[in-house]
Amino acid sequence: MTCPDDLKYTSDHEWVRIEGANATVGITHFAQAELGDLVFVELPAIGRAVSKKETFCVVESTKAASDVYAPLGGKVAEVNQDLNSNPELINQDPYNGGWIAKLEGIDEAEAAELLSAAQYREIIGE
């Protein structure tokens, strides 16, 4: 179950769980496997307004720092503080315990443009 069917995705390997006008965001199983063991996550500030494709988080492995893009526009309502002390949660449980941020006031049109699990699976060759 590397891409749950109930989630939306981007070609940059973020996943999105849409609940009304809110969205929970993280990086996919595929992305965490490519990055390797994560050792630091720079979370966005709460209250920050982000637009689609904007770098809003940085995840770092021993070898490199990688940008995470906002899959859609909105305001950062909550971040996963557990990642401060346990960045490896993203490796261990990317779709649940490893969520990164919750956005509120999301753009409906942008939400509609996100990829389905089937479309994302095609991108990663599964």
Next chain:
Amino acid sequence: MSERLTPLYELHKELGGKLVPFAGWQLPVRYQSAKEEHEAVRSAAGLFDVSHMGEIWVTGAEAEKALNFLTCNDVTKLSDGKALYSAILNERGGVVDDIIIYRFSLDRFLICVNASNSEKDYEWLQSKNRFEAEFVNESDRWGQIALQGPKSASIVASLPGGEVIAALKRFRFFEAELGGIKIIAARTGYTGEDGFEFFTAWGETADLWSALLNAGKDFGLVPCGLAARDSLRLEACYPLHGHELSEDYTAFESGLAWIVKLDKGDFIGRSALLAENERGSIRKLTPFFVEDAGIVREGAAVFSTAGDPIGVVTSGTHTPTVNRALGLAMVKSEYSKEGAVFEAEVRGKRLQCKAASSPFYDATKSK
């Protein structure tokens, strides 16, 4: 893909290695988890493909004299079967390459050089040599495998011919047979752990790798990639060519004073280093911990707390055993004392760092 392939390329793919370009070669950065590979080397053992490293033979009646002039450590301290860490310096005392010199006899030495440097070193040595000595670059003919970690000796001893190799002392080597494969076995390494480095013919390297990996199964041996190699050497504060070591930093600045023998007679770089010894070094390679949350990487600019530029980070990451963000930086000498505070710039923010003592990790104290 323009990079060269080591004799283990197919085996790396079979083992699930994530191959990346490194120093002109395709090498595995990791197989599964770099962190687990690192930890295996600290607690059991790891196997590394280091076939990209270069091998240059130095032979002739004045081979010893030549090497003593061309490198900064004292080659006359060697006897047959002993190895020595040394460096090739330029006239300014800058580091052309760091090397290991193996003495087979007074007129026959092998030097192991960094992968990207074998041609450059070979040409440098030939052009600067003024003694009766010949240089032969055999980098294409030798594969190299490093077996590192506290279980290394037991793994070697479990193979036919291995017991006598397992009895080698540190920085000793000899021509041996292991599992029926002709090798040069040396008790050396680049991880801060006990271990061995084996040279063998290019075409036999895959057989040696498989024999070792198989023998090591019951000892917790795992294949390791470049990421683990880098985090292991960084914890041990071993400088890496192209990062801590360059022609623009002198041997003293890079922390190689312990292999610079100013009293041994003339060598390339000596007069510059004599002068630096008199006046003191203006900058020094300094290990540091990151005090703020975040990771500081190579290339980050370093500032005093007052905001003045004082240097640059040469290596930095978060390492598994020490379990902290740390690194090495080339900074003005007054900031190199343990406890000195400075800042490194990461994505526009300045993170507080504190100079630490070297090394971050010492196997002899940790076990």
